[in-house]
Amino acid sequence: MxxxxxxxxxxxxxxxxxxxxxxxxxxxxxxxxxxxxxxxxxxxxxxxxxxxxxxxxxxxxxxxxxxxxxxxxxxxxxxxxxxxxxxxxxxxxxxxxxxxxxxxxxxxxxxxxxxxxxxxxxxxxxxxxxxxxxxxxxxxxxxxxxxxxxxxxxxxxxxxxxxxxxxxxxxxxxxxxxxxxxxxxxxxxxxxxxxxxxxxxxxxxxxxxxxxxxxxxxxxxxxxxxxxxxxxxxxxxxxxSGLPLLLPLGVFMVLFGVVYAMLQNDARRLLAYHIISQVGYMVAGIGIGTPLAISGACAHAFVNVLYKSLLFMGTGSVLFMTGKSKFSDLGGLYAKMPRTLIYTLIGGLSISAFPLFAGFVTKGMVVSAAFDKHLLSAGFLLMMASAGTFLSTTLKLIYLTWFGESRCSQETLERAADPPRNMEAAMILTALLCIFVGCFYPVLYGRLPYPFDYHPYTAYHLSETCQFLFFTVVGFFLVLPMLSPKPSLALDCDWFYRIGGSYFLRFLEYCCSGRKGARHNHHAPPEETVTRLLDYPSDFSRKAMLLASFLTTGFMPSLAHVREDPRSWLRNASFPVGLSVFMAVTFLALMSILFFL
Amino acid sequence: MAVVNLLKNLGKWQGNGLPVTMIVTGLLLIFETLFVDHGQAHTAPEKIPGFWSLFGFLSGIFIVFFSKWLGHLGLLKHEDYYDH
Structure with a gap:
C-alpha cells in the first residue's frame, strides 16, 4: 500500500x-x-x-x-x-x-x-x-x-x-x-x-x-x-477475531445485560445494561469468527450506534423536560410527549429486531452464524435474550414512561412536553436512519468487510421474528403486575470498589492518624476523611511512612520533609520522592500479586 | 399531526393490549402453518409450527422471573444504599 x-x-x-x-x-x-x-x-x-x-x-x-x-x-x-x-x-x-x-x-x-x-x-x-x-x-x-x-x-x-x-x-x-x-x-x-x-x-x-x-x-x-x-x-x-473465549463471554453478556435491565428503575441505567447485552452479540460474533459472524458484528455495531443513541435521546428528552428518569417518577406521558414516544418506539423496535427496522437486518446475521456453525446452544441463548431485549427496552421502557398509571408529580406533569426543535430534529434524523437501514439493507451489507450470503427478508425469518416478538408481548401483559416500578437499586460489581474503597479509606485513616474513634463515623465522605487524616497526623505514622519509603526504595527523605507537617506536602504538592515511589511500588506489587493469582 | 392524535387515542385504549396481541399472534400462527417453508430451519424443533412463539413466550417469562428471583436474593437494595 x-x-x-x-x-x-x-x-x-x-x-x-x-x-x-x-x-x-x-x-x-x-x-x-x-x-x-x-x-x-x-x-x-x-x-x-x-x-x-x-x-x-x-x-x-x-x-x-x-x-x-x-x-x-x-x-x-x-x-x-x-x-x-x-x-x-x-x-x-x-x-x-x-x-x-x-x-x-x-x-x-x-x-x-x-x-x-x-x-x-x-x-x-x-x-x-x-x-x-x-x-x-x-x-x-x-x-x-x-x-x-x-x-x-x-x-x-x-x-x-x-x-x-x-x-x-x-x-x-x-x-x-x-x-x-x-x-x-x-x-x-x-x-x-x-x-x-x-x-x-x-x-x-x-x-x-x-x-x-x-x-x-x-x-x-x-x-x-x-x-x-x-x-x-x-x-x-x-x-x-476468532478467539474462542469471546463466544461464551458474548453469550453471557447478552443474557447478563437483559436480566440486569429488568431490575432497573432508572431508564438510562436500563439502556446502559442493554448496551452490555447488545455488545454481547458483537463479542459473540467476533468469537464465532466466520465471515458472516464478523460482518454481523460490524453491521450490528453500526446500527447499534444509531438505535442506542436514539433511545438515549428519547430518555434524555424526558429527563431534560421533566427532570426525571426513574420509572417510579414517570408514567402516562403519551399525551404530553407524543412525538418523543414515536421516536423512542422506533429505537425500541430497532433494537428488538422488528422487521423493517435496523436491528432486524443485523442481529439475525450473528444468530444465523451461530446456527450455521452448529453452535446450537449459543444460537438459542442469543434468541432467548432477544425476548428480554424486547421486553425491557421496548415494552417496559415505553410502557412505564408513556403509558400505564401516572406516577408523575404535579411539577413533572406541568414540565412534560416534547423537547426543543434541535433535539427533535436529531431524533427524527436518527429514527429515519434506523428505518432506512432496515429497509435498504444492501447499502450497509455492501460496505461490510467480508463477503457472505445472508438474506434477512425471507418468509421463514419474518414469520419466526414476528411470532417471537408478538408472543413476548403476550408474556409482557401477563407479567405486567410484576414490573411495577419501585425506588430501588440493583447491586453490581461496583459494590466491590464502592464499599471496598470506603473501608480502604477508613483503614488508611486508622493507620495514619491512629484515631480509633474515626471508625465509628460511618457517614464521613472521603473528602472529610482525608481532611481529618491531615488534621490529626501522629508522629508515629509520619515516621513510619517515611521509613517504609526509605527501606523499600532507597530514597532518603530530606530533613525538611521529616520536619514538615504532612499537610504541607499536600498543600505544596511536595511529597517526599521516596514516599511517592513507595506508594507506586506498593500499588504495582499488589497489582502483580493479583495478576499472578 | 394525525399520527400523534392516533397515538393519543391508542393510549386511551391501552387496556385492550392483550386481546389485540392475542388476535395478531393467532393470525401469525395460521400464516406460518399455511404458507411458510421451514427449509431454513436449523434444528428439528424449529420445523414445528408455533415453535418460535412458544420459545419467545417462555423466554420472556423466564427472564422476568429469573431477574425477580435475583432481586429477592438480595441484589435489590434501597436507592440510597451507597449513601449509608
Missing part, C-alpha cells in the same frame, strides 16, 4: 473544540454543526491505504490505516458526532461540547490507528475527555460516578499499556495493531484483550457504564452510548 500525507479527521475535531469558545450566538450554533460535517466529509473521502506516518524513536507511528473495516466504523462515528452535536445544540456549556469532540476525536483516532502506541494515545484521550460529559451534570452523584468512571478506565489503560509493552517485547519490537495469533496469546495479548474488554463493558469489568451513563448529562449520555463500547468492538474485531 502507498503511504501518503492526509488530514486526520480527529485533527478537525480537536482544533474545532479549541476554537469553540471564540464563537457566540447564532454563529456558535452554525459552527457546532459545521465542524462535525467537515469531519464527516473528511471520513467519507478517506481512501484505502496507510497514511499519516510520523517518525518516532527508531520506528514510526501510523495514524491512518484506512480499509473497509476502519472506514465503516469511522463513518458511523463521524455521523453520530453530527447527530449528537445537533441533539446538544441548545447546551450553552462549552466544556460539554469540547469534551464531546475530544472524545469523538479519540474514538476516530483509535479506529484509524495503525499501531498500538497511537491506539493507546487516543484510547486515553477518550477516557479523560468523556468523564467531563458526566461531570457536566454537576450533581454530587455525577461527580462520584465520574471519579469511578475515571478510576476504572485508568485501570483499563494500565492493563492496555502493560499488555502493549509485553506484546512488543514478545514480538521483537512490533507495535503494529493487527490480528493476533488467537491460538497462542501471550501475557501481553491477554492484557491487551482485558483492556479492550473493559471498554466493551464485559462483566465483571462493566459496572462503570450504568454508573456513568445513568448520571451523565442528557446529551452527554447520548454521545457516550455510541463511542466507547463500539470503539472497543472495533479493536476486538481488528485484533481478536
Amino acid at each position: 502507498i503511504i501518503k500525507p492526509f488530514i486526520h479527521p480527529s485533527l478537525v475535531l480537536l482544533a474545532g473544540a479549541l476554537l469553540l469558545p471564540l464563537f457566540r450566538g447564532r454563529l456558535r450554533q452554525g459552527y457546532l454543526l459545521v465542524v462535525p460535517l467537515i469531519t464527516l466529509a473528511l471520513v467519507v473521502t478517506l481512501r484505502d491505504g496507510l497514511h499519516g506516518s510520523v517518525p518516532f524513536l527508531e520506528g514510526e507511528l501510523l495514524f491512518g490505516r484506512i480499509d473497509t473495516l476502519s472506514r465503516l466504523f469511522a463513518f458511523i462515528m463521524a455521523l453520530m458526532c453530527g447527530l449528537g452535536t445537533l441533539f446538544a445544540l441548545h447546551v450553552k456549556n462549552d466544556v460539554e461540547h469540547i469534551a464531546a469532540w475530544f472524545y469523538v476525536a479519540g474514538s476516530l483516532g483509535v479506529i484509524l490507528a495503525g499501531d498500538y502506541l497511537v491506539l493507546f494515545l487516543f484510547w486515553e484521550l477518550m477516557a479523560f475527555s468523556s468523564v467531563f460529559l458526566v461531570w457536566a451534570r454537576n450533581t454530587p452523584a455525577a461527580l462520584g460516578a465520574g471519579f469511578r468512571y475515571l478510576l476504572m478506565h485508568g485501570f483499563g489503560g494500565i492493563l492496555l499499556l502493560t499488555g502493549i509493552v509485553l506484546h512488543q517485547q514478545a514480538t521483537g519490537g512490533d507495535f503494529s495493531f493487527t490480528q493476533m495469533d488467537v491460538g497462542a496469546l501471550g501475557a501481553g495479548g491477554w492484557l491487551i484483550l482485558s483492556g479492550f474488554l473493559l471498554n466493551a463493558a464485559a462483566p465483571p469489568l462493566h459496572a462503570w457504564m450504568p454508573d456513568a451513563y445513568g448520571e451523565g448529562t442528557p446529551s452527554g449520555s447520548v454521545i457516550m452510548s455510541a463511542f466507547t463500547t463500539k470503539t472497543a468492538v472495533y479493536a476486538l474485531i481488528r485484533g481478536f
Whole structure:
C-alpha cells in the first residue's frame, strides 16, 4: 500500500473544540454543526491505504490505516458526532461540547490507528475527555460516578499499556495493531484483550457504564452510548477475531445485560445494561469468527450506534423536560410527549429486531452464524435474550414512561412536553436512519468487510421474528403486575470498589492518624476523611511512612520533609520522592500479586 | 399531526393490549402453518409450527422471573444504599 500525507479527521475535531469558545450566538450554533460535517466529509473521502506516518524513536507511528473495516466504523462515528452535536445544540456549556469532540476525536483516532502506541494515545484521550460529559451534570452523584468512571478506565489503560509493552517485547519490537495469533496469546495479548474488554463493558469489568451513563448529562449520555463500547468492538474485531473465549463471554453478556435491565428503575441505567447485552452479540460474533459472524458484528455495531443513541435521546428528552428518569417518577406521558414516544418506539423496535427496522437486518446475521456453525446452544441463548431485549427496552421502557398509571408529580406533569426543535430534529434524523437501514439493507451489507450470503427478508425469518416478538408481548401483559416500578437499586460489581474503597479509606485513616474513634463515623465522605487524616497526623505514622519509603526504595527523605507537617506536602504538592515511589511500588506489587493469582 | 392524535387515542385504549396481541399472534400462527417453508430451519424443533412463539413466550417469562428471583436474593437494595 502507498503511504501518503492526509488530514486526520480527529485533527478537525480537536482544533474545532479549541476554537469553540471564540464563537457566540447564532454563529456558535452554525459552527457546532459545521465542524462535525467537515469531519464527516473528511471520513467519507478517506481512501484505502496507510497514511499519516510520523517518525518516532527508531520506528514510526501510523495514524491512518484506512480499509473497509476502519472506514465503516469511522463513518458511523463521524455521523453520530453530527447527530449528537445537533441533539446538544441548545447546551450553552462549552466544556460539554469540547469534551464531546475530544472524545469523538479519540474514538476516530483509535479506529484509524495503525499501531498500538497511537491506539493507546487516543484510547486515553477518550477516557479523560468523556468523564467531563458526566461531570457536566454537576450533581454530587455525577461527580462520584465520574471519579469511578475515571478510576476504572485508568485501570483499563494500565492493563492496555502493560499488555502493549509485553506484546512488543514478545514480538521483537512490533507495535503494529493487527490480528493476533488467537491460538497462542501471550501475557501481553491477554492484557491487551482485558483492556479492550473493559471498554466493551464485559462483566465483571462493566459496572462503570450504568454508573456513568445513568448520571451523565442528557446529551452527554447520548454521545457516550455510541463511542466507547463500539470503539472497543472495533479493536476486538481488528485484533481478536476468532478467539474462542469471546463466544461464551458474548453469550453471557447478552443474557447478563437483559436480566440486569429488568431490575432497573432508572431508564438510562436500563439502556446502559442493554448496551452490555447488545455488545454481547458483537463479542459473540467476533468469537464465532466466520465471515458472516464478523460482518454481523460490524453491521450490528453500526446500527447499534444509531438505535442506542436514539433511545438515549428519547430518555434524555424526558429527563431534560421533566427532570426525571426513574420509572417510579414517570408514567402516562403519551399525551404530553407524543412525538418523543414515536421516536423512542422506533429505537425500541430497532433494537428488538422488528422487521423493517435496523436491528432486524443485523442481529439475525450473528444468530444465523451461530446456527450455521452448529453452535446450537449459543444460537438459542442469543434468541432467548432477544425476548428480554424486547421486553425491557421496548415494552417496559415505553410502557412505564408513556403509558400505564401516572406516577408523575404535579411539577413533572406541568414540565412534560416534547423537547426543543434541535433535539427533535436529531431524533427524527436518527429514527429515519434506523428505518432506512432496515429497509435498504444492501447499502450497509455492501460496505461490510467480508463477503457472505445472508438474506434477512425471507418468509421463514419474518414469520419466526414476528411470532417471537408478538408472543413476548403476550408474556409482557401477563407479567405486567410484576414490573411495577419501585425506588430501588440493583447491586453490581461496583459494590466491590464502592464499599471496598470506603473501608480502604477508613483503614488508611486508622493507620495514619491512629484515631480509633474515626471508625465509628460511618457517614464521613472521603473528602472529610482525608481532611481529618491531615488534621490529626501522629508522629508515629509520619515516621513510619517515611521509613517504609526509605527501606523499600532507597530514597532518603530530606530533613525538611521529616520536619514538615504532612499537610504541607499536600498543600505544596511536595511529597517526599521516596514516599511517592513507595506508594507506586506498593500499588504495582499488589497489582502483580493479583495478576499472578 | 394525525399520527400523534392516533397515538393519543391508542393510549386511551391501552387496556385492550392483550386481546389485540392475542388476535395478531393467532393470525401469525395460521400464516406460518399455511404458507411458510421451514427449509431454513436449523434444528428439528424449529420445523414445528408455533415453535418460535412458544420459545419467545417462555423466554420472556423466564427472564422476568429469573431477574425477580435475583432481586429477592438480595441484589435489590434501597436507592440510597451507597449513601449509608
